[in-house]
Amino acid sequence: MNFAIVGPGAIGSLWASSLSHAGHNINLWSRQTDNQLTIQCDNHLPLTLPNNDHQALKNSDVVLVTLKAPFVLSGLKSLVEHIHSDAIIVLMHNGMGTAEPVSSLFPNNPLLLATTTHGAYRPTPQHVLHTGKGNTQLGATNSLGHQCEFIVDVLNNALPTVEWHSNIQQALWNKLAINCAINPLTAINNVNNGTLSQQAYQYDLQQIINEVVEVMHAEAIAVEMQALTKTIQHVIEATAANYSSMQQDIAHRRTSEIDFITGYLIARAKHHQIDVSFNQSLYNSIKQIEQSW
Structure with a gap:
C-alpha cells in the first residue's frame, strides 16, 4: 500500500521504517524542505524516502498523521487539496480534541484514531531508536472508518501488536x-x-x-x-x-x-x-x- 507519514518525528519515523521494511511505499511530509529524507531505525540499513511530494501524497491509500496535537489541524489544512477522498486518515498522537475539526476538514474520508504505547527516541533527525515495544489500538470515528478494520492486519504485520477497538x-x-x-x-x-x-x-x-x-x-x-x-x-x-x-x-x-x-x-x-x-x-x-x- 501507499502510506504518507505526516510528521515524521520519533513515532512517525518508527512507523515509516516499519512499514517500509514490510514492503509498503512510504512518502513523508515534514517541515524539512529537502525533497528526500533519510531514516535509520536501530541498526537497520538507512532508508531514503520522498519528502513533501504532492503526487505521492495524492496516491496515498493511508495518511498516518503523527504530528503533535497542537499542529494537527494547521498541518492538514495545507494538504486538503492533495489528499484523495478515498484515503484513510489515521490520527496518532497524545491527547484528544482533534478528531472533530479534522472530520469537518475531510468529511468524505474514512477517519481512524489510534493510540500506541511503543517507545521511540530520535538521538538525531536521521536516526530513530525503538526504545520499547508496545501495542497500538485503532478505531473508527466516522461511518466510513468502520469499514476499514482491515487496516489492522496491514499495520500489525509491520509493527505488532495492533488491535481494533470497537470503542476507541x-x-x-x-x-x-x-x-x-x-x-x-x-x-x-x-x-x-x-x-x-x-x-x-x-x-x-x-x-x-x-x-x-x-x-x-x-x-x-x-x-x-x-x-x-x-x-x-x-x-x-x-x-x-x-x-x-x-x-x-x-x-x-x-x-x-x-x-x-x-x-x-x-x-x-x-x-x-x-x-x-x-x-x-x-x-x-x-x-x-x-x-x-
Whole structure:
C-alpha cells in the first residue's frame, strides 16, 4: 500500500521504517524542505524516502498523521487539496480534541484514531531508536472508518501488536487519564516519570485521578478508581527512567500538548459542570511557563 507519514518525528519515523521494511511505499511530509529524507531505525540499513511530494501524497491509500496535537489541524489544512477522498486518515498522537475539526476538514474520508504505547527516541533527525515495544489500538470515528478494520492486519504485520477497538474513545480516555497524571507534574517539577512514585507526589496524583474519574463517568467511559490508580502507578514504575513528552517540551521551550490533555479534560468537565480545580491549577501552571518565554 501507499502510506504518507505526516510528521515524521520519533513515532512517525518508527512507523515509516516499519512499514517500509514490510514492503509498503512510504512518502513523508515534514517541515524539512529537502525533497528526500533519510531514516535509520536501530541498526537497520538507512532508508531514503520522498519528502513533501504532492503526487505521492495524492496516491496515498493511508495518511498516518503523527504530528503533535497542537499542529494537527494547521498541518492538514495545507494538504486538503492533495489528499484523495478515498484515503484513510489515521490520527496518532497524545491527547484528544482533534478528531472533530479534522472530520469537518475531510468529511468524505474514512477517519481512524489510534493510540500506541511503543517507545521511540530520535538521538538525531536521521536516526530513530525503538526504545520499547508496545501495542497500538485503532478505531473508527466516522461511518466510513468502520469499514476499514482491515487496516489492522496491514499495520500489525509491520509493527505488532495492533488491535481494533470497537470503542476507541475508551482507549483514548484511558491514555488521556495517564497523561493527565504524569505529564503536567513531570513538566512543572522538571523530573522523570519515576520521581512521581515518591511519597511527596502521592497526594497530587490522587487529586488528579479523583477529578479525571468523575469526568470519565460523566462521559459514560467505564473506569474504576482503584484500577486506574494502579495502572498509573504501574506506568510510572515501568517508565521510571523516561521523561514525559510534556517535560521535554517545557524543558526545550516548545509548545506542549497541554490544551489537548489537561485542557481537553477541563473542557469536558465544564460541559458537565464538574469542578476540576486541581487539574485547572496544573493547566494554569504550564500555560504560565509557556507564556513566560
